[in-house]
Structure formats: structure tokens, C-alpha cells
Amino acid sequence: MTAQSPTFHNSYTQLPDRFFAHVAPARPHAPALLALNEELAEALGLDVEWLRSKEGLAMLSGERLPNGAASIAMAYAGHQFGGWVPQLGDGRAILVGEVTGRDGFRRDLQLKGAGPTPFSRGGDGLAWLGPVLREYVVSEAMAKLGVATTRALAAVSTGGDVIRETVLPGAVLTRVARSHIRVGTFQYFSARRDVEGLKALAYHVIERHYPQARQAENPYLALLENVIDAQVDLVSHWQSIGFIHGVMNTDNMTLSGETIDYGPCAFMDDYHPETVFSSIDRGGRYAYSNQPPVAQWNLAILASALLPILNDDKDLAVADAQALIDSVSPRFDAAIVERFRRKIGLDDERAEDDSALIADLLSRMAANMVDFTNLFRALGKLPDEGGPHTDAPARDLFVDPTAFDQWAESWRRRLGRQGRAEADRKSAMDAVNPAFIPRNHRVEAMIAAALNNDLEPMQELMDVLSRPYRDQPDKANYADPPTEQEHVTATFCGT
Structure with a gap:
């Protein structure tokens, strides 16, 4: 059978010209395929053989686009670390078009690091190898963890150099998303008092992501509530696995409810609610514990941008939007408690x-520098009736093991009141508490090896992370926390 190039749709280009800029990707010097996500390609209905061909590599690198593709950079604005920036846009990402997957849904294919655009603001629009491989590995790990996320189809080296603090090898990531529309996209048109643009954008999002909102009395208000539901589900999921996004600007919050822009992201090792990794987050705005309130703040910004189309009566528009925003915090409280309830075996x-039982455990973990991922995984191995010896997998993670003993007594009393079979409880806990996450030191080691032309650590890491909820005794060292010398204290955007 002859390999087939994909057929693209370009629904975003049917919006007015002010929504985007036509731009051609930069031609790579000598492209080479570093990684291809064959499982995702097949789900998208893409021909793996063609993607591995010369023509496929040309598309994945931006060298040449297939017929029907229309490469554009999307316009948007945003609040970055709370500061308003009226024009941002895709400064180093180029949207190629949309493909319809085997599930019937359309998804964007975007080339990240494919060269300058009209929104690059003086930047080169390029990406170097490290951030490309980081996003490839972490976004795919998130997908296997069950988190709503953009995906990585391919990573390609360009054969050219990128100048940052030093000279680094260039690369391009092919990112896949249900769409790349952000809170900042709505801000862009709201700030320009472009009501028709807001309506066109809202209609596009409703048609693509929330068609049920069409039947609502106020479709635009229903859109806001759907986005709130999606973001509460997403960020509560982050909290439950110890994921810290690192740069929750409004231009990094999607309307589809997917995690996007894996820049200075990281997973916690030792639990502490104030954990920050991003080198540019000097005030801790996007610390682990701040992620739900920041999400609420971002959603309030979205609500404000939508006000001109929510109701002709401004007072009624504000009242309706405020009621929904006021509901976000209690929604988060309920969603987070429910996720952690499942993590400790309560059904x-x-x-x-x-919530008090959960808060007590987290407080004791913070005071005892307990590894977040390993503690919850260990809980799923403990019997309903335990003691210091049988509880060793969990209690030994505490500086003061008696701190665990005291909490475990309350936990077991609560387990006893639900009357659940021990085997069922353990199985359910293993299904929500991963054994393996993309630990920061492993990701950094993988990047360092790749810079020396060794992709084997990346391939092995990807293999382990493809089964995060399964015990893998032969790969148990991938669950180990970093040694003192391996600790990663800061992560970087890579721009």
C-alpha cells in the first residue's frame, strides 16, 4: 500500500483575517527525525510510513507543507505574571492545520520552534533541543497519566544552531491539540472593543468544543460555565499528581481544558504546598498551592472579556458572570477533595x-519532607489492619515515622466505616496513584544525553512512563527520588 499524506482542514482560517497572520515556517538546514509518536499518529489517522518518509519529515520540520495546509500564527493577548500585554500571539509556533482523528474529533497540528512570525517581538521564533524533548516527554507522560493535555507527535532536529546563553542545537516539536485557543485570544478582541470578533470567536469555540452550549438560553454564558468545568477538572488533576505548570499566564490557559505550554513545568519530589520551580517565578505566583486560585483569576479575566456579548444589559452580564466566578472556589474545593479521597482509598x-483527614496527611508530609508520588503509591500497598512493620513502605518515608502512625490510625478508622474489600481498595488506589512520573532529574539527564547524541535514555524513560500505574520491578529505580546531587531546584522556559 502506498503511503498517504494527510488531508488538512483549516477552520480557523475561515475566521476574519485579523485573527491570525499567514506565515511560512523557516526552512531547516538538515532535518532529522528524533522521535515519532506512532500510537498518536495512528489515533489521528495519519500514515506512519508517510510520516517517516522524506515528505513526512519535510512537513514535521516545516521544510514543506502538504497540499491543503495553511500555515498561520494566531493572534492573542494576555496577562503574564499578572501584567497586561495587549499583543502576544504565536511568536515561535505555526499552526499547520487540523486533522480529523479516528474518534471523529478535529485536532490542530502546530510546529513549535519553526521560526519567526509577526508576533515574535524581536525573537528568533526557534527552539533548542532541550525544551522540545522536555515537552515531548512530559506532555506524553501527562497523557498516560490521564490528564487532559496537548500531545507531541514528533520531535525533529533542524541541523541548525540556536543562540541562547550559548550555541545550542535547534529542534521543532509537532504539537497536537484539540485547539490552541486561549483565554488570551478572547482578551485580544475584548481589549480592542471588537464585539463582532468576540462573537465569531465564541461561536467557533462552541461549535468545536461545546456544541451543547448552542441549546442553552444564553450560549455564551453556557460557554463560560463549560470552560470553568473543564479547568476545574484539569487543575484539580494537576494537584492530585503533584504537577506544577510554572507559568499559568492567561495566554497559557486553553478554552478546550487541555494543559498547554510545558515550559518551566515540573513534578514535585518532596511535598510542600509552596513549591516553585520556574526560574522566572520569583514571587511564587504559580506555586503548587496557588494553582487553583490562579485558575480562578484567569477564569475571571475570561468572564470579563466575554461581558460585551453575555447580555445587552451590562449589569445583568456582570451579575451572571460574577455568580459563575464565585462558584469556582467551592468547585475546586470539592474536586480536589474528591481526587484525594480516591488517592487514600475512599470510595x-x-x-x-x-478534607480534614486529607489536610492532616499533607501537613505531616510537608513537615517530614515526604516524597509526594511515592507516599500515595505506598499507601495502596498497606493492609487494612497495620502497624509499624507492615506500614514500613509509607512510614519510612517520614523523617519522624510516628507522624505517619498517628495519621494512619485515623485513616484506618475511616476505611473501616466504608466496608470496602481490601483488595478492591488497593486496586483502586493503584489506578489513581502513579508509580512513575517524569521526575525532574530524569528529564534533565535525558536532555543532557541527547545533547551528546544519545537518545537511549529518552526512549527508556518514555517506555517507563507509558505505563505509569503499573509496577515495573525491573525499572523500580525510575521511581527513586533524586539524590542530593541530582535535585533540580529551578526550571526554565527555554525561549
């Missing part, structure tokens, strides 16, 4: 204050 909601 019922009782009159007892489970």
Missing part, C-alpha cells in the same frame, strides 16, 4: 470531614 462521601 464514598460521608458526613465525616474527609
